[in-house]
Amino acid sequence: MTPAQGFPLVLQRAEQFVQPHLALVGDAAHVVHPLAGQGMNLGLRDVAELGKVMAAKEPFRSEGDLRLLRRYERARATDLLSLTAATDGLHRLFSLPGSVARVVRNTGIRAVGRQSLLKRFLIERALG
Secondary structure, three states: OOOOOOOOOOOEEOOOOEEOOEEOOHHHOEEOOHHHOOHHHHHHHHHHHHHHHHHOOOOOOOOOOHHHHHHHHHHHHHHHHHHHHHHHHHHHHHHOOOHHHHHHHHHHHHHHHHOHHHHHHHHHHHHO
């Protein structure tokens, strides 16, 4: 039996999500740190957006048309950038050692918890 092994979790993102007749979705396109539990949500939003693009395609275009697939890639760019930046930022924040970092983290979490509008906004953004 091979002993268990670990590997570091790192932010990964494909340089391009589409090629002719190919569209990457979910973990094939991007991997975020699991601490925020958003990988599945991002993947589901990828699939939903690709479905919208396909449903709105012009009759003369094939499903593999690169111009069509780039619509999906462009539509996902902002959501992916904001969520990957947020999860990577949280990972970096929670990786900082020391009591000062812990106090700053705890203070920030409590402050967000007390602000119902901010908390609701963050939840809505996370859910898509």
